[in-house]
Amino acid sequence: MRLGRVAARVYPLLVVELLLVATVAPGLALLVLLDRSVVVAAGALPVGPALSAALYALHRQPADPADLRPAAAFWRGYRLNALAALRIWAPLVAVLAVVAVSLLHRDAAGVPVWWSGLLVLIAAVATLVAVTALVIASLFVFRPADVLRLAAHFLAARPAVALGTAAVLLAALAVTVLLSEAVLLLLASAFAAALLAVSRPMIAGITERFLEPPGVAVVERP
Template sequence: MSDTARAGRQVGDGPLSRAAAFVYTLLAVELLLLLTTLPGLAALVLLDRDASNLPLVAACLLPVGPAISAALYALRHQRPDLTDLRPAAMFWRAYRNNLAGVLRVWVPTVLWLTIIAMNLANLTAAAVPAWWAVLLVLVGAGVALCGANALLVASLFSFRTRDVVRLALYFLVHTPSVTFGNAVLIAAAAGLTAVFSEAVLALLGAAFVLVFLRIGEPMIRGIRKEFTE
């Protein structure tokens, strides 16, 4: 082995190097997340928090799904070697390759959540019983959790859309730790947005995506074991 190769190997194998590679990858993914969601994010921050703006909020959220998908892929395939980091290349490759498949699960998820939110916002005007609000919240939670599973599956695997949805529903029940973890993560994201703003959540986007990826590990392993091997 040449001195150059040996030096490169030493640089890429140490714990400090792996830590630097991880931080670099996380920062690169965060910048790319902001870049790909900036138009919608800018409009979202300027919108008043009024129920009449919910359709506009949904439109602003449409670019978020493909961006999260690309971030999931880039973080999942991060390299520990500081001399061989390509988070941007992985992000853009996943963004292009997964765009159509991710939108097929992301758009219906956003649409259903928007419809549910609009119904909740107009319960008083509709004069429906209080239990209807509880039902809507439960349905909304199910849609959000199923959508989260589907987004993760579509980002890391190549399945038909209907199979992605089936897997999302299947693991919603069969991996309760993932379901619970995603519920906590979604609640934390909603709380952070409510207390501060969408901009603060966006600045922590890569960290949230990384946690989302770690929570989904049991589901990822289950899919690899049961459906790809």
């Protein structure tokens, strides 16, 4: 029985990991073949919809091990969430690309040290808000502006969500810097599961506020 519970937890992670790698492969090919900042930014775009689909699939796994269908859930989440995920992910990629180019060419552009620190802070806050918004958009149906407002609200109102999400992002950054992007990709489904875990207070709050009362228009992703 214990082995079955372990398998029920590991199997979805493995399947989602394989599908994550498959869906971000076109962007990875661009990153490997070409070394230009614009191409690097374009290559990062598929990560948003893939991560959103992974969040949806892992959140939707049933308790019954005999009813596990992570691949079907992943592709359903990808189809439902791709556009909403890109609306969040594309601006984040653009902001990070501008910040990265500015920092890489700081001396040539004459950017002062204090401005570099401000750029890093902007990138960190933008990433925190965007990733939180991506979790919301992956699981619930809201207007894009409302997704961002909810993300900002819960980051401010639920410090545990903000600290947990920041810890997951810092761990991902550490893996990338100390090891490589390839290692981060191989652990992507585990990081998606960690994002879901630290976002549970936010998910519960949204469910209680918008889904439980009768007659509400906002719904959970089917």
